[in-house]
Amino acid sequence: MSRRVAQASLFVVALFIGALLVGQLRSQARPIELSSLSAQELSELIETLQAANVDLSDGAANLREEIRDYELADIQGQDAMTPAREALDRISAFSGLTGVRGQGIVMQLEGSFDPVAINDLVHELRNAGAEAISIDGIRIAAGSVAVLGNGVIEIDGRPLGRSVEILAIGSPRGLQAALERPGGYLAFLQQFIDARVTITTSQSIVVPATERVLTPTVARPVE
Amino acid sequence: MTRRLPPRKRFSRPAWAVSVGIGLAVIGFIAAAQWNSSLGRQEFVTSAQRVLVSEVQQLQRQQEQLRAEIADAEHRLAEFQEASEGSQTALARLNEQLAAARLAAGLTDVRGPGVVIEIADSLRPVPEGERPTDYIVLVDDLRDIMTALWASGAEAITIAGGSTDGVAANAERIVATTSIYGVGSSILVNTAFLSPPFRIEAIGPEGLHDRFLAHPSFLGRVAQRIEVFGLQFASEPRDELTLPAFVGTTQLRWGAPLADEPEASPEPDE
Numbered sequence A: 001m002s003r004r005v006a007q008a009s010l011f012v013v014a015l016f017i018g019a020l021l022v023g024q025l026r027s028q029a030r031p032i033e034l035s036s037l038s039a040q041e042l043s044e045l046i047e048t049l050q051a052a053n054v055d056l057s058d059g060a061a062n063l064r065e066e067i068r069d070y071e072l073a074d075i076q077g078q079d080a081m082t083p084a085r086e087a088l089d090r091i092s093a094f095s096g097l098t099g100v101r102g103q104g105i106v107m108q109l110e111g112s113f114d115p116v117a118i119n120d121l122v123h124e125l126r127n128a129g130a131e132a133i134s135i136d137g138i139r140i141a142a143g144s145v146a147v148l149g150n151g152v153i154e155i156d157g158r159p160l161g162r163s164v165e166i167l168a169i170g171s172p173r174g175l176q177a178a179l180e181r182p183g184g185y186l187a188f189l190q191q192f193i194d195a196r197v198t199i200t201t202s203q204s205i206v207v208p209a210t211e212r213v214l215t216p217t218v219a220r221p222v223e
Numbered sequence B: 001m002t003r004r005l006p007p008r009k010r011f012s013r014p015a016w017a018v019s020v021g022i023g024l025a026v027i028g029f030i031a032a033a034q035w036n037s038s039l040g041r042q043e044f045v046t047s048a049q050r051v052l053v054s055e056v057q058q059l060q061r062q063q064e065q066l067r068a069e070i071a072d073a074e075h076r077l078a079e080f081q082e083a084s085e086g087s088q089t090a091l092a093r094l095n096e097q098l099a100a101a102r103l104a105a106g107l108t109d110v111r112g113p114g115v116v117i118e119i120a121d122s123l124r125p126v127p128e129g130e131r132p133t134d135y136i137v138l139v140d141d142l143r144d145i146m147t148a149l150w151a152s153g154a155e156a157i158t159i160a161g162g163s164t165d166g167v168a169a170n171a172e173r174i175v176a177t178t179s180i181y182g183v184g185s186s187i188l189v190n191t192a193f194l195s196p197p198f199r200i201e202a203i204g205p206e207g208l209h210d211r212f213l214a215h216p217s218f219l220g221r222v223a224q225r226i227e228v229f230g231l232q233f234a235s236e237p238r239d240e241l242t243l244p245a246f247v248g249t250t251q252l253r254w255g256a257p258l259a260d261e262p263e264a265s266p267e268p269d270e
Helices: A001-028 A039-075 A081-095 A115-127 A172-181 A185-192 B013-044 B048-082 B088-104 B139-151 B208-214 B222-229
Strands: A100-111 A130-133 A146-147 A152-153 A164-167 A194-207 B112-121 B156-161 B180-183 B187-190 B192-196 B198-203 B232-243 B255-256
Touching: A001 B013, A001 B192, A039 A081, A039 B187, A039 B192, A081 B048, A081 B088, A081 B255, A100 A172, A100 B048, A100 B139, A115 A130, A115 A146, A115 A152, A115 A172, A115 A185, A115 B013, A115 B139, A130 A194, A146 B139, A146 B187, A152 B232, A164 B088, A172 A185, A172 A194, A185 A194, A185 B180, B048 B088, B048 B192, B112 B139, B112 B156, B112 B208, B139 B156, B139 B187, B139 B208, B139 B222, B156 B187, B180 B255, B198 B232
Parallel strands: none
Antiparallel strands: A100 A164, A100 A194, A100 B255, A130 A164, A146 A152, B112 B198, B112 B232, B156 B198, B180 B187, B187 B192
């Protein structure tokens, strides 16, 4: 009887130690709560979320309008050609299937940059709200990434020179400010890479359509 | 006849009492360590931060609501487009183009063979004098994995965070406007705040997994960090994966689709 009590006690203690050890290990992992961010990081996050929510809100309003167009066409006995064409234009411009004209920035980048610097720049621009980007005339679609091929940087199989022109459509001031902020992309380039960058804002730039085939061959739509 | 109990050799009362005592001492030590570490984190949160955290949470709730609204609207639009199919030849053709454009843009759920990758923070204790950030998954790791996957032929990719049960409930589809962005040690994908472990799923042609593991964008930085700092990493090919569509705005605010017109060179502001 006493032996059983001893075993049961040891079992309970071992179980408790195990649970505590798991808890301790988990607490040593990265604290994922928002409270682990500094005030500056939280402010940056708030700014990003606010901008994103404005975009989402606009997007939702536009979609509601498209639905109304379809409903109206249905009520009036008309075909749905107009809303369908508008939707096709919108989606094609978004994905890179068609070119885009608009406001934005023009960047000239020259120096010993590597593919990582180019890919980081694309992420910086997208995070700052760029809606369409091209690098040396190559439209950056979802899968367009800079890689090192045969000693030169390539995007979608096309080589880049030592000097590249980057066009980004979006808020000209917003894009420029995001790149030039202290600790931002330009500061990083100046600190770690021997590269020269100039940025000018523009009221009218044209980003071309992609030459990449975007239609998947293996991924099929879920019915 | 009386039976005599055998002598207790292994578990005499003092012996197990000592074991339990040691066990309780260990529990006390661990509990104290855990209490101290949680106190440390709590002290870090100032009242100003609490206000900011509350604002972030409110914005995240708002974002979830907007994304649900957009997903619903996209679904309704797709229904309209399917319903009107076949009513006219021209309209049917337009709707086919629309379906193809939605597929190319990442606005359709897709299915196919591919790879699953999981990456999480290191479980190794950070040695004194070393940077704790070396032992956690950074935005660069996810960007490098993304780059290696696209360059290896991936056709569709999602990133999910915080999921360890194989269900990518919060998976973010990577599209033309997706940024993978770091705020401190946290990571935003499509403006969604994701936390480790990260689960990346990609659909692509046969050999995607092997090409990914051999790609310089993977080997260059992230593979070395896995090796040196013990980031948790696993990957495997899969016969069938289903990736959700992108949920977000596809409307351009600063640009418009280019009609069939000659291309113009940039006109800098005065």
